Amino acid sequence: MTKERQLRKQEEIRSIILGAARDIIEKEGIKGLSIRKITNAIEYSPAIIYHYFKDKNEIIETIVEEGYIRILNSLTVVERNEKQPEKEIKEVFSNYIKAALDNRDEYMTVMLNDDPILKQRTTILKKGISKSSKTMALLSETIKRGVEQGRFSECDVELTAQVMWTSAFGLIMKLMIEKDIAEDQINALIETHFKTLFSGIMIRKEEL
Amino acid sequence: MTKERQLRKQEEIRSIILGAARDIIEKEGIKGLSIRKITNAIEYSPAIIYHYFKDKNEIIETIVEEGYIRILNSLTVVERNEKQPEKEIKEVFSNYIKAALDNRDEYMTVMLNDDPILKQRTTILKKGISKSSKTMALLSETIKRGVEQGRFSECDVELTAQVMWTSAFGLIMKLMIEKDIAEDQINALIETHFKTLFSGIMIRKEEL
DNA sequence: CATATTATTAAACACTGTTTAATAATAGAA
DNA sequence: TTCTATTATTAAACAGTGTTTAATAATATG
Structure with a gap:
């Protein structure tokens, strides 16, 4: 796999996380957003978030x-x-x-x-x-x-x-x-x- | 103990709780307020709060x-x-x-x-x-x-x-x-x- | 194929608010 | 005073939260 494709894959998962986060925020507001809600939606473990984002704030900041x-x-x-x-x-x-x-x-x-x-x-x-x-x-x-x-x-x-x-x-x-x-x-x-x-x-x- | 004195005692503890809550809010803002911070400050167990208030919101609402x-x-x-x-x-x-x-x-x-x-x-x-x-x-x-x-x-x-x-x-x-x-x-x-x-x-x- | 890198997770930690059931303290009545 | 009923208090647990650590699974590279 080329380096670019790898980075693209990473970006893809990042945007999947952000997408799930956006959905939750739209329905429940920023205060309703939680790491576990995101990871439940995308069927990953909570810890995965910290492989693609520094912390929850980085997700919120991005959105x-x-x-x-x-x-x-x-x-x-x-x-x-x-x-x-x-x-x-x-x-x-x-x-x-x-x-x-x-x-x-x-x-x-x-x-x-x-x-x-x-x-x-x-x-x-x-x-x-x-x-x-x-x-x-x-x-x-x-x-x-x-x-x-x-x-x-x-x-x-x-x-x-x-x-x-x-x-x-x-x-x-x-x-x-x-x-x-x-x-x-x-x-x-x-x-x-x-x-x-x-x-x-x-x-x-x-x-x- | 007369009923009045009893009620006064209750009000006293209520105001002690509120006092501690006010102190915390003053220093850390409303979002910094927590039940355990209050009960640590007044040296009680967390559960005591719910004997004098319906929930945390009632404390915040009061203040x-x-x-x-x-x-x-x-x-x-x-x-x-x-x-x-x-x-x-x-x-x-x-x-x-x-x-x-x-x-x-x-x-x-x-x-x-x-x-x-x-x-x-x-x-x-x-x-x-x-x-x-x-x-x-x-x-x-x-x-x-x-x-x-x-x-x-x-x-x-x-x-x-x-x-x-x-x-x-x-x-x-x-x-x-x-x-x-x-x-x-x-x-x-x-x-x-x-x-x-x-x-x-x-x-x-x-x-x- | 072996190794190095990356992706993923289980489990724990330290916090939250809240509830349940048991216990300690006190009040009023006998 | 003693017994009972009421009130005060708490330990422990539950279900959440964000985050970290260490182990494991998957994949890429040599």
Whole structure:
């Protein structure tokens, strides 16, 4: 057997393990995943896992990273809207929010697990930070454009961009907690959220 | 021994168990809590727990509820600010956010644990929903007042109130994730967040 | 064919939460 | 006080968890 074929065989079993793990996570969530459940499903002994993975965390990390990358990939450049830059911004967030909702477990794990798993997942986090900061820069630019063309009021663009992120994060969390929301309802919530966010409620801004 | 004294004795041991549990949670987080850690600390056998509590969840629920109530208690009526209702709103949120940050574990558990623990914690959730909806009503009223006095622009007050909550939730989560932030920095972030939220960025609102 | 490498597992270890049945301690009644 | 009934406490086990060790089976390479 050639070395390559051997490596392919190894990769195959690795992906069989990951496949079983994905199935379990889909049905029972990340917390429902256990080494013995995986090995029962693939009819191997529990110890086999440690021949293909360092530990259980490596399995979870791998799967979480896949989902997180799907989310990051949603952060693509959207069609430029010269007249209504706010539509551009809303579309970027809308894509991101939907991708996050499609990968709940993974998003939650990346975002708020400070426990065993994500201590040294620097790789995945770096990717996230890199992509997010690029998106943030793009967002700032769009806001700046809006200000320059007199459509947006004068503001600290970086700060405004950050508040938008924070606020969108809250919306994502809210939508994730209240599960079983219909697609069109999600769209409506995103719509009104950003509408309110853009418009603000103050009339005399100079007083703030 | 009178029946009362007996009950007092029981309550005493219950609170000793809870005290030990609190210590462990403070040091190692809720996930670090274990029955055997508790019973080692109080020098009892593991089985004793089940004489004073239904199960481990009841202990966690009790402690989480304590913290959550502290957060809910922060939702008190603030001094009315007739001229600047936005200051009133910001103060309400500011209190709430700080209370949430002071009770991280509890807040996180109540908010985003759909797993074993919070399935039947209807009691605690009802309290939360009741208090939150009262606060929400108050918030709506304040916004309405602002609109009527011409300080805030015309808007769907309930919707605006909801967006504010969502957005504040995002801010809380952000602040919780990025731990080790100084008190004054937190204040600054709250300040700018609500400033941006109030002002919005659109100039021609009628176009939205 | 023999050897070296790799794959796989049985068994154990140290943890979890929880239950059962037995025992120790104490309360109230005679 | 003594006896009984109640309560408090525990030892031991069960069924889980992740992980490690050492032995074995399978395969590749010389």
